[in-house]
Amino acid sequence: MEFRIYRYNPDVDQEPHLQTFEVETDRGMMLRDVLLEIKRRDESFAFRHSCGEGVCGSDGVNVNGRNRLACITPVSDYRKGPVVIRPFPGRPVIRDLVVDMSDFYRQYHAVDPWLKRKDPVPEQESLQTPEERARLDGLWECILCGCCSTSCPSFWWNPDKFLGPQALLSSWRFLADSRDQAEEQRLDDLDGPYKVFRCHTIMNCVDACPKHLNPTQAIGHIRNLMLKKSV
Numbered sequence: 001m002e003f004r005i006y007r008y009n010p011d012v013d014q015e016p017h018l019q020t021f022e023v024e025t026d027r028g029m030m031l032r033d034v035l036l037e038i039k040r041r042d043e044s045f046a047f048r049h050s051c052g053e054g055v056c057g058s059d060g061v062n063v064n065g066r067n068r069l070a071c072i073t074p075v076s077d078y079r080k081g082p083v084v085i086r087p088f089p090g091r092p093v094i095r096d097l098v099v100d101m102s103d104f105y106r107q108y109h110a111v112d113p114w115l116k117r118k119d120p121v122p123e124q125e126s127l128q129t130p131e132e133r134a135r136l137d138g139l140w141e142c143i144l145c146g147c148c149s150t151s152c153p154s155f156w157w158n159p160d161k162f163l164g165p166q167a168l169l170s171s172w173r174f175l176a177d178s179r180d181q182a183e184e185q186r187l188d189d190l191d192g193p194y195k196v197f198r199c200h201t202i203m204n205c206v207d208a209c210p211k212h213l214n215p216t217q218a219i220g221h222i223r224n225l226m227l228k229k230s231v
């Protein structure tokens with residue numbers, strides 16, 4: 001099968017180019033296996049990966065125009081034609097498929113992704129009802145791969161200002177948590193032109209998420225809560 005791989009080494013290349021590789025594939029092979037084979041042939045080829053099981057979130061790439069995790073994307077999904085693998089769109093390229101994700105992590109950090117309590121911390125667990133715990137399903141599973149935010153046009157244009165779908169999903173994850181006691185402060189922090197309302201519900205983020213999470217829905221929940229609190 002033919003794979004066209006984005007190559008760019010800023011130390012030597014004037015500009016990026018696509019390099020074509022023919023790789024023999026078999027059933028059950030994932031795109032990460034192809035990248036590893038290319039790495040065996042050309043030691044200078046750079047891409048990130050670690051767990052190989054869709055857990056660490058490090059091997060996000062753009063495949064035929066869509067962001068995917070290479071390790072859980074079967075080669076058999078692309079039987080019909082050449083596969084073009086590029087780095088995440090909208091991110092500065094460090095080398096080949098490795099991009100700078102600093103803005104993405106900065107935005108995640110900006111929503112204070114941890115539980116905040118006003119009451120003294122209980123000696124044992126902070127208990128939740130099964131219903132309260134169930135509200136966190138579809139939120140806690142985020143592996144911070146960045147497939148969503150780097151497919152979001154609003155994030156491409158303003159990565160230093162717009163929180164992006166991942167950070168907004170994380171924000172809702174704590175707003176929805178019955179143990180968190182910082183709702184007012186969290187909502188105040190989300191007020192502003194580059195926060196919740198910069199999302200134009202294009203839903204690229206939902207299509208890109210390898211964990212089948214729904215950042216657009218989380219953003220809708222935040223908007224509804226803001227509206228409820230403002231009346």
Ligand code: SF4
Nearest residue numbers: 152199200202203205
């Ligand atoms: S729905 Fe919102 S957050 Fe998701 S890709 Fe579109 S603009 Fe970005």
Ligand code: SF4
Nearest residue numbers: 142143145146148209
């Ligand atoms: S919401 Fe999905 S796509 Fe976005 S960082 Fe989390 S796991 Fe990745």
Ligand code: FES
Nearest residue numbers: 050051052057071
């Ligand atoms: S290598 Fe860890 S998610 Fe793909």
